[in-house]
Amino acid sequence: MSLISFRQETREWLTNNCPESMLTPMPVDEYPGGGKRASYKNPDTQVWMKLCADKGFTVPIWPKQYGGAGLNAAEAQVLREEMSALNARTPLVGMGLSMIGPALLEYGTEQQKAEHLPKIAKGEIWWCQGYSEPNSGSDLASLQTKAEVDGDEYIINGQKVWTSGADQADWIFCLVRTDSQAPKHNGITFILFNMDQPGVSVKPIKLISGLSPFCETYFQGARALRKNVVGQVNDGWTVAKRLLQYERTMIGGGQGGSAGKSSLSEVAQHYIGITDGKLAQPQLRDEIIQHGMNDRCFGMTVRRNMEESSSTKAPSFVSSMFKLYGTEQNKSRSELLLKAMGLQMLGWEGEGFEQKELEATRAWLRTKANSIEGGTSEVQLNIIAKRVLGLPD
Numbered sequence: 001m002s003l004i005s006f007r008q009e010t011r012e013w014l015t016n017n018c019p020e021s022m023l024t025p026m027p028v029d030e031y032p033g034g035g036k037r038a039s040y041k042n043p044d045t046q047v048w049m050k051l052c053a054d055k056g057f058t059v060p061i062w063p064k065q066y067g068g069a070g071l072n073a074a075e076a077q078v079l080r081e082e083m084s085a086l087n088a089r090t091p092l093v094g095m096g097l098s099m100i101g102p103a104l105l106e107y108g109t110e111q112q113k114a115e116h117l118p119k120i121a122k123g124e125i126w127w128c129q130g131y132s133e134p135n136s137g138s139d140l141a142s143l144q145t146k147a148e149v150d151g152d153e154y155i156i157n158g159q160k161v162w163t164s165g166a167d168q169a170d171w172i173f174c175l176v177r178t179d180s181q182a183p184k185h186n187g188i189t190f191i192l193f194n195m196d197q198p199g200v201s202v203k204p205i206k207l208i209s210g211l212s213p214f215c216e217t218y219f220q221g222a223r224a225l226r227k228n229v230v231g232q233v234n235d236g237w238t239v240a241k242r243l244l245q246y247e248r249t250m251i252g253g254g255q256g257g258s259a260g261k262s263s264l265s266e267v268a269q270h271y272i273g274i275t276d277g278k279l280a281q282p283q284l285r286d287e288i289i290q291h292g293m294n295d296r297c298f299g300m301t302v303r304r305n306m307e308e309s310s311s312t313k314a315p316s317f318v319s320s321m322f323k324l325y326g327t328e329q330n331k332s333r334s335e336l337l338l339k340a341m342g343l344q345m346l347g348w349e350g351e352g353f354e355q356k357e358l359e360a361t362r363a364w365l366r367t368k369a370n371s372i373e374g375g376t377s378e379v380q381l382n383i384i385a386k387r388v389l390g391l392p393d
């Protein structure tokens, strides 16, 4: 099928199938993360997820046999553009789609792919990431959670921290130490296991906002089947690094598309007003235009990188550049919204604020974590210096 026909067909399908309420910006409490414990205030969230999953559109570029639509890079770009033009919400998000799924496609055994990928594509399983530990954040390879062989299984003991969504998660992809004598990068194994078992307990970390988006996660004799090791035993660092590249691409917006985001200039016009057909505050107008141009350049760079890497289909250390720039861009977008909305974006609760204003406040504060999660900006600068620019250690 030509790209033009594909675009036409996709546009028709989206127009005919996307529920009206899914054509609005996504509220922060309507996260379509899937999983066994999922519940949604708006039933259309589930409807939209299922429709897209049946079509393969939750994971458009994955092969059809694993629940994808088997699209090539150009078709996937068309799908993103059409969804964006319609302002259709992303039907499913989470670490399954953007992190462990792609890593399994690359490193998983056929049995692992067949078992996990279709469930991820349908949003049946919520995955969490067991990387960080109390003393291992930026220096992740110093992690100490230990796994010892017991017949067909590993027994796992240790603690993870900042485990996003661990209290909702069905499964975890986890880094464990399987050789304490080897140099730190060479004794780590990447393993998958079920969170719903007696050896796993989670304690949500309560934030000042009252929310608990992440947890302390304890393993006391947790069990994982040996066949659930991804890649080679003691070579988990290879898989871990690649997964981080997928994560960084995702956090930085390096997968392209901005569907579901409100337009900066429309918001500013609403709150500030228009004079002579232009936004009434010239300086803010300039800043919004500059931001829009940067967005466009970034989008084109992302696209060029996608095209250049379409033969390998895997991200690279360049993902650190996307993460660094994309997160700064996202933070500055929220700062511009704040300038435009003024005090209306500084409310936390109570009357005098619309729901979307309260959400904008929370979203603004949430962006502050963008340059920490998935590896801090300083760590990205180190990677860019060493791995992209080839500077000496």
Ligand SMILES: Cc1cc2nc3c(=O)[nH]c(=O)nc-3n(C[C@H](O)[C@H](O)[C@H](O)COP(=O)(O)OP(=O)(O)OC[C@H]3O[C@@H](n4cnc5c(N)ncnc54)[C@H](O)[C@@H]3O)c2cc1C
Residues within 6 Å of the ligand: 128, 129, 130, 131, 132, 133, 136, 137, 138, 139, 160, 161, 162, 163, 164, 165, 214, 369, 372, 373, 374, 375, 376, 377, 378, 379, 382
């Ligand atoms: C919203 C959010 C969600 C998260 N979700 C998860 C999750 O689901 N699973 C998970 O495993 N982890 C998760 N994390 C943890 C995250 O990966 C770590 O916070 C991050 O890697 C930094 O580690 P740290 O917090 O221990 O900071 P540290 O490593 O202690 O760093 C402290 C400061 O020192 C700087 N620094 C450290 N080393 C260097 C260096 N070599 N050069 C220059 N500067 C340096 C850092 O940049 C930072 O500013 C999440 C974090 C956030 C904010």
